[in-house]
Amino acid sequence: MSRLTKAQREQVRQMFGGRCAYCGEPLPDRWHADHREAVVRALLTKQSEDGRYKLVSGPSLYPERDVLENFMPSCPPCNISKHSMSLEVWRKWLAGHVNSLNAYHPIYRLAKKYGLIQETCAQVTFYFERVAQVVESAV
Template identity: 45%
Template sequence: MADPRKNVKRERIQAMFGGRCAYCGSELGERWHIDHVEPVLRQLQYEQGKGFFKTGKLHRPENDREDNLFPACIPCNIDKGTYTLDGWREKLETTCDVLGRTSATYKHGVRFGLISETRKQIVFYFETVMTEVPTTLATVKPPRDLRTRLREDV
């Protein structure tokens, strides 16, 4: 049986921004994620023949607290992954450059006027609706890419 306290917590987090994703502002449907704004970095272990799997332990357990949780649509949470806010913002702001280098379809879209690049600064939805950003979400340097860390651990 589901823990009713988890449901209350989940409802409280979903309501933080009026049922919208804290990052892109899209309406959250029935399926959405709770994101750790400052990542917890789940520890993975490698097993020959099986690959990587979660151990249940965290590299940054101090970030696993309710004041570090935001509601996120699934695409935003998956794309943000283990980035800090500033690290993810930088990644998003280079999207046009990355697509211009790696996607022939994108290049054709630009050439034929189907895509118009805007090159604007990323402003997250929560930044437009919160009058004060909590100090727990202060800017910090983005962590090294998790895959690099895993390669070093193996």
């Protein structure tokens, strides 16, 4: 599956009521259809007519993941942040930013000192996981 049809794209968009599967924010007009499990496309170099080389997207390393069931609606910041990480690696990467902010950003520490920011130590739970928990508890 190289591209989603308009109907498939709409089906993906409506999976979570027009919200990003990861953060839960309403999807913007230019939202992304993300592969939940990355297909990881190989990067190839190609020489253009002027002799310069450029990177181009090559074949998928996991073509079996390029199926409609593996797509999630995503806002651009979440999809770009996730890149080709698995959900568990991305979850750890996101959670690790709090330590980085505390270690390297004095403005963050100052804002925390004045009560403008409160760290919760909450686990990173994606919107699609929260929705699934609500559905399970209702059953």
